[in-house]
Amino acid sequence: MTYRKAMKSCALALGTAVLATAAMAQDGPIKVGVILPMSGGGAYVGEGIYAGVDLAVKQVNEAGGVLGRPLQVLLRDEQLRPDVSTAAMRELITLEGVQHFIGPATSATSLANSQIAREEKVVNISPSAKTEALTAGDNLHDYIFQLAPTTDVDGVRTVEVLRGMGTESICFTGFDYAYTHDWFAAIRANMGDITEAGEFLVPMNATDFSATITQLLSSDCDTIVGTQYGGSFIAFVKQATPFGLFESKKVLWGSNTGDHAVAAALGAELPGGLWASAADVWYYEGEDSHAAYQQALAAHQGRKETDMWPITGYNAVKFLTAAIEAAGTTEPTAVAAALDGLTIQTPLGEITIDPETNRANSPEFYGRFEPQEGSDVARMTDLRLVR
CATH class of the missing domain: 3.40.50.2300 (Response regulator)
Known part of the structure; x- marks a missing residue:
């Protein structure tokens, strides 16, 4: 076990033992900040990712939520601009108390927001940014997780x-x-x-x-x-x-x-x-789990021919909720530690986050x-x- 992995294991144990009681005492929804391009040239990407987030949140809440609490999405438009995406993240942390984020969508905005996640110690799951720089060298930290295959x-x-x-x-x-x-x-x-x-x-x-x-x-x-x-x-x-x-x-x-x-x-x-x-094509016929997901997505969007972006947001929610369940708390340090090495079942089979790189082995x-x-x-x- 490496030093970095050992320290994260300690964080998970501490978070579970010390913070679980406080987390269980909380009521109300678990807020999830979702920062995506919802206007301009990148809007179709943001709208697609959000459709997957919305579907997954709906499924989670209909099944009883996480730790007995529903998820609440707070959506912000990043406009493909790092200054806008970072301002949105700081606003959600400061005014809404958000501790868990999905997005932004692109490499430039994700790099900027990741640094805020590091400073504020909040969980940041990147559903779609591919740049290797996001989780390489000095940019890698305990709170950033990259789901898309890197460059x-x-x-x-x-x-x-x-x-x-x-x-x-x-x-x-x-x-x-x-x-x-x-x-x-x-x-x-x-x-x-x-x-x-x-x-x-x-x-x-x-x-x-x-x-x-x-x-x-x-x-x-x-x-x-x-x-x-x-x-x-x-x-x-x-x-x-x-x-x-x-x-x-x-x-x-x-x-x-x-x-x-x-x-x-x-x-x-x-x-x-x-x-x-x-990342996905609706006409793929190789997995039963993919067929079930596509059926649910088609019903959610009201059309059979869905696009690829929803699966990235869908998997991000599934990883986040699985980590919160594993940690037994919403405290971000414990949730981040639980994400390390976590494997979930997705519409395209099992995906695991590497505990050393914080990158998932997502197929394409x-x-x-x-x-x-x-x-x-x-x-x-x-x-x-x-x-």
Whole structure:
């Protein structure tokens, strides 16, 4: 047992023995701060994650709550801005007494909020941020937990896909932020004899990609690897298609672009053959638990064709509630210690948080978008669930 793990075990024992009585004496709901992008270009991500949070909270409360207390979600809009997300977190801690947080959604805002979690000693579960920096080096602390596969893991998986695509030379493009830098670095570290022909980054939330498209078309690469997401990715596709970009280059996109919501938004405009990844796809048929989850989510959202983001919020709530139950208290130091090494059953099988890295071994889908007969919405084919 390492020193860090031993100290956390002591914290769990102390929290359970000393604080459980006080926790059981409390009444009223357990407040959970949820900080997500609910407006602007990232709104569809935030709305999706929140749908999963809402479903899980509904299930938990209908089953009697946690330690006999219901969960109460306090939702705040981060607007994809670190200053806004950190202000929201401080407000919830100071004015509402919140000790447990889910979110923010992106790498930049998650890095900022994690430091507040460290200072204030409150639990912070990141459902979707992928940057390795969130839980690496000096950024790793006892209160931050990362559920999404990190960029170093994605880098290895991505290069395997690129080799299968026959890639010889790459052009990189994407938002100029932590996830992009970390993922591209991980690809470079693993790509061997695949060469790089250029990198063309754009500011966060950019919507005009004319200059970038010109640079990509004139670059000597056979494959484009990109990270723009949400509305910005949709804008990129619509602007690039008339210039034949997707006919002249192979394309692999990160940022969970395999999400069905992206395919639905683009319809027939989504380029066939585009490779992507996703945390979840509604049409996966490999797990009974996934079918049950999708049935519940479809009923909750009122539509069969759900997107991928809800599963990230859903799993975050399940981890938090399991840790509170294991700790026997809502005291955040004890809950954080209980999260270390915790394994839960999810719609895609068991997931465990590594007690040394505070990272979960969440699986991810990879596939290639192709048109579907009788539908305007493409689906990922050659679907692989990678663990």
